Amino acid sequence: MSTNTMKAVFINEQGGVDKLIYREDVPIPTVSPDAVLVKNRVVGVNYIDTYLRSGLYPVSLPFTLGKEGAGDIVQVGSNVKNFKVGDRVVYLGASAYADYSSVSEAAVEKLSDDITYEQGASIGIQALTAWTMVRDGYKVQKGDTILVHAAAGGVGLLLCQMAHHLGATVIGTVSTDEKAELARENGADHTIVYTRENWVERVNEITNGLGCHAVLDGVGKSTFQDSLSSTRRLGTLISFGNASGAVPPIAITCLTAKNLKLMRPQLFNYLATREESQKWWGEVFDLLKKKVIRLHVHKVYDLKDAKQAHIDIESRKTTGKLLIRL
Template sequence: MLTFSIAKHLKARSLLPSSTYFIQRTMSTMKAVVVEEYGGLDKLIYKDIEKPTASKDSVVIKNHIAGDAGEVTEVGEGVTDFKVGDRVVHLAGSGYAEYTEAPTSTVEKITHDISYETATAAAIQGLTALTLVRDGYPVKKDDYILVHAAAGGVGLLLCQLGKHLGAHVIGTASTDEKCALAKENGAEFTINSSKEDIVQRVNEITNGVGVHASLDGVGKATFDISLASTRRLGTLITFGNASGPVPPVNLSVLTQKNLKLMRPTLYNYLATREESRRWYDELFALIKQGVLKFHIHKVYDLKDAQQAQKDIQDRVTTGKLLLRP
């Protein structure tokens, strides 16, 4: 997946008057991908927009990788935790651009032994995977865990974390090649969803009991499968909408097996500075220990954002896609 939801996080601004274009382009504009109206991929427009400046309690970041990671170039009033030159990762909006203004509450420093590419891959997908297995369902040794889209960015990390925690990871993917990749990253079992019955295979693997937890980032297309695959007293976590949002659920379906149902969002784990630092510290420690490795499918130029999005829609990618301004 790309780093951010395009419609939510890209903001469009008007071009400056043509009479001042050259001067302003060299002093106060930047290249960015913007969405000015809803539509197809052709609505992702690469253009010049106004360069941001730092306001109170914010910093301006020159993005080395669009969306998440870069270098602080300006600090606003009241900022004491950051200085110009700091290498940082951020979860601010308007990230498909050369520069981003970010509230300091969304920014964390990164050390020089973590690349901007790794930091970007880690920020959204790494934190998502970590919070799922640590808080959403605290994975324990010998648990059976079902991971949908196991060859995707979050899926590969869930396979790695599940193996690290001693769980039996069952990964689903749409091709034999993607199943092989999931196995390389820690899945003990894989299910080719294009030619195998997932529920049947889960029952075979777990002797008819089902998994302790289903971690479902696909959404609408797999919710019922996850429900059927989860054992009595188990946990179903739906955390993504790759196939569309899950339709309204009659909660009485949970009573059949006394299931727990959760729909988390990452940002509610990062609501305070203390929470943010806790999760980032654990994530970066796992990276430095070699527990987590990030599969980067390709780094695209920012101007090629349309192609990157098309590749995702065509399901020809695995792991993480990055954009470089």
């Protein structure tokens, strides 16, 4: 590897895990006036990476994977005001499966010394998604009953912790008994193994037939209709992901019978301005420092094993966060 090249994982076409290409001779990105160059230390693996690889979400090719990372600034663009070389930072949105990422200044936040790179890369997409959901998508109140699907996953464990902290009764659905135990350790009051139990009936029993104040559904296609049934009158269904496939188009009148609210958020729209970014990152850093959220790292991979990380997250065998160390 020469000094102008780096290791990176990218795709030239979308498809299965075999489309992921690992190379050690990729040019280090150049930095535009409004961007910084980050030497990545730890980057996050997220379910969205699989959508961008598979073709569920569109990308411009070639495309370097990775939507979040933590590392050190090694170069700043001429217009950059808020950062300097040597700053420890976290960021969202850039091509992170690489030694170096060029990141717009607007997408970067400083990392205080008491937060490790590993923690920084773990709380980006998943904790911000979970926190924006329980504070804005549906403002969880003490006494609410909240249903969290895939409760032992990356976003799921954090949702259980946060909703529990806000005083809700949390029902978590999971695919195995081991995941159920982990969800309970992280704040789920009730767990349902939805691969073998009739989870709609169980939710009905637990809520005395009323349903949940909010259903937080990142599973998508296989759960959406039953999530609607499990939401109480005047309740909120947040459909925030497609782990089982995209939710097919729906008739808006499906909301009428119970005056339901339906939301389909995307994290990046919560962080469109510098003020918004600082607000949400600041709150999540605070949750970590106060130990309201506890990170559960499933595994740390080498960059050359990114393919295995994708196989693992898609296999439903992982819990919590998957990371790549550079």
